[in-house]
Amino acid sequence: MPIWTQPSPPHGFLRPLDVISVEHDRQLTISEWLLEHVDHQQLEPLEENATALLGFLTEDLLLHHKDEEEDLFPLLRHGCKPEDGIDTILAELDHEHAAEGFLVHDISVDIRAIIEGKKPEATARFFESLHIFAEGQQRHISWENKMVLPLAHKRLTSQNLENLGRNMAARRGIDYPGSS
Numbered sequence: 001m002p003i004w005t006q007p008s009p010p011h012g013f014l015r016p017l018d019v020i021s022v023e024h025d026r027q028l029t030i031s032e033w034l035l036e037h038v039d040h041q042q043l044e045p046l047e048e049n050a051t052a053l054l055g056f057l058t059e060d061l062l063l064h065h066k067d068e069e070e071d072l073f074p075l076l077r078h079g080c081k082p083e084d085g086i087d088t089i090l091a092e093l094d095h096e097h098a099a100e101g102f103l104v105h106d107i108s109v110d111i112r113a114i115i116e117g118k119k120p121e122a123t124a125r126f127f128e129s130l131h132i133f134a135e136g137q138q139r140h141i142s143w144e145n146k147m148v149l150p151l152a153h154k155r156l157t158s159q160n161l162e163n164l165g166r167n168m169a170a171r172r173g174i175d176y177p178g179s180s
């Protein structure tokens with residue numbers, strides 16, 4: 001299933017905000033897929049894709065959050081003007097990332113059980129957690145796409161963007177284009 005893996009080409013890190021935007025699109029696609037299956041209480045598609053889903057939640061999403069929390073958000077805090085209201089926006093996103101982390105932990109426990117050939121301990125709770133996660137992702141990404149990325153395009157300098165791209169590439173063990 002192509003939505004689960006999204007390799008970031010090295011040249012993409014020259015345009016790190018585009019990489020973040022593409023990742024947002026992928027996260028929305030995965031959220032829609034999750035809602036389709038959990039709303040119909042379909043465990044089989046989740047079982048078939050459990051390893052990929054676990055990788056997305058515990059690796060890809062974690063990298064994305066680090067890109068934002070360790071690089072993008074600090075750059076915005078430093079580069080935005082008071083009238084941008086970035087502190088309020090980022091405080092809400094930081095809160096959502098923290099809450100999402102607890103939810104992802106609980107979901108991951110159930111997915112690991114599925115990978116081991118077991119059913120989740122509380123299937124109804126598992127479906128509800130996935131539903132809350134997917135809806136939260138849609139709301140969160142919409143907020144970032146409408147508020148954060150436009151400010152990043154407006155306020156970040158070319159040096160900021162290069163540093164962001166370098167750090168994103170390094171976080172993934174990829175050489176930044178043009179690096180020796």
